[in-house]
Amino acid sequence: MIRADIVIRNCTIVTMSEMGIIRQGVIAVKDGVIMYVGKGVEAPEFEADEFINGDGRIAMPGLVNCHTHAAMALFRGIAEDMKLSEWLKEKIWPLEAKLRSDDVYYGALLSCIEMIKSGTTCFSDMYFYEDMVAKAAAETGLRCILSSGIIDAGHKMLGRVLLREAVKVAKRYHGSLGGRITVMLGPHAVYSCSPNLLKKVGEEAEKLGIGVHIHLAESESDYNSIKETYGKSEVEILYEAGLLRPSLLAAHCIHLSDEDITLMAKQNVKVAYNPISNMKLASGIPRIRDLLNAGIVVGLGTDGPASNNSLDMFDTMKTAALLQKVRYMDPRVLPARKVVEMATIDGARAVGLGSVIGSLEVGKRADIILIDVNKPHLKPLHDIYAALVYSARGSDVNTTIVDGRIIMDERNIKTVNEYEVMEKAEAAAYDLLSRKDVVRSLIEKFIKMV
DSSP states (O other), X not given: OEEEEEEEEEEEEEOXXXXXXXXXXXXXXXXXXXXXXXXXXXXXXXXXXXXXXXXXXXXXXXXXXXXXXXXXXXXXXXXXXXXXXXXXXXXXXXXXXXXXXXXXXXXXXXXXHHHHHTTEEEEEEEEXXXXXXXXXXXXXXXXXXXXXXEOOTTOHHHHHHHHHHHHHHHHHHTTHHHHTEEEEEXXXXXXXXXXXXXXXXXXXXXXXXXXXXXXXXXXXXXXXXXXXXXXXXXXXXXXXXXXXXXXXEEEEXXXXXXXXXXXXXXXXXXXXXXXHHHHHTTOOOOOHHHHHHTTOOEEEOOOOTTTSSXXXXXXXXXHHHHHHHHHHTOTTSSOHHHHHHHHTHHHHHXXXXXXXXXXXXXXXXXXXXXXXXXXGGGOSOSXXXXXXXXXXXXGGEXXXXXXXXXXXXXXXXXXXXHHHHHHHHHHHHXXXXXXXXXXXXXXXXXXXXX
C-alpha cells in the first residue's frame, strides 16, 4: 500500500505529455508533487487522506494565464468601447493615479477567485503594489508570477525609483511560498520606457536571475511613432538594450515585421497572445501561425479584466483559435490540441515554469483541474481537445488543485470567503471612483518617494 495525500480515480486524464489521453485513469499526489499518472488497472494500491471520484470528469493541468493585470478587476465596465490610447489616457491612468495598496489587494483577490472558479491555477501579473497581489495569491492558494510595473515616460527619476522598488519585490518574493510565487521585472512598454531604462532593467534581471515581462508592439500608432523617433522597430530597440532573451515574456506582439519575428525567434523570446483584449480595443490581430512556424513559444493571456471583462481562459482558448482562422482565412490554423497546449504546457514554458507545471507528469507540481463533462454542451464527447476549446466554459470546472492543495471542491472555494471578497472588492471600486481628483499623479507620487 502506497501512501498519498490525494488520489483521483476513474477520470479521463488529458496529460499534455507524451502519454496523451488516459481513460479510466488515476492520479496520485504526495507533498504537492504528482507521484503517479496512469491507467487505473495498472495503478498500485494507494491509501490517501482524500479520494476524489473522477467519474464523469476530465482531469487536466491547471490553465496558465500568461498576461493579466489582476487588480484591474475594480475597473471592469468602467472604460468601454474606446481606442487603446484614449482608454489609457482618459480613463485608466487617471484612475490608477488614485490607487492605494488596499485597492490592489481587493481587486487581486476578486480576480483570484474568478480564476480559481474558471480553472486558472497560475497567472502572470503586471501592475503596481505587487506585494498586495502576492498577498492575494498566498491567501487564495494560486500560483503567480509578479511583475512590478516600471516606466519613466520622460522622467528619469521615476524610472530609477520604480526599478528600485521592482528589484525589492523580486528579492523579497521570488521563490517564496515553496516556489509558488516567482517574479519578473515589468517594464511597461518600449513607448513608456527609455532605451537606457530598458537596458538597466535587463542588467538587473540578469543579476537576479529572473525574467522580464513587457507589452510589445500592441498599438500600431505607438509602433509607428517608435519607428519614426528611433528609426528602429520596438523589437530592434529591445535587442540593442539586451532584453531579447529566452526569459523575455512579450505580451501582444501584434505589429511585427518578418524581420522582427526572425530576430525574436533567434533569441528564443516568449509571447503571450491576448485575443479578446486585442479585439476589444481594436489593437489588431497578431500573426500567431507565423510566430509558431518560426519556433517561438506562445502562451495565452486574458489581459486585465478592464480590457477583457473576463478572466475565463476557456473563453480565451476559443477566441484564440477562431480569430486566427479568420486572420489567415484557413480553418486548419491553430487546431484545438495546439490551443490547449498554449493554455497549459506552452504557457508554463512562456513564464519560465515548464519544468514545474503545465502537464500531468510524475515529478511535477500538482496543479490540476477537474472538468465536469456531464453537461449538455459537452455531449457527445467525440474529441476531447475540441470539447475543451470550442464547447467548455470556465463554469464547468468542478475542482481546482494547486501545489497539491484542493482550493476549490464542487465549485466551493475553500481558502477564502468568496462572497466577502466580492463585497469588499465592490466597495473598494466604488470608493475609488468617488475620490476627488486631488490625488497626486503617479509621477509626483513616486518622485517624492526618493
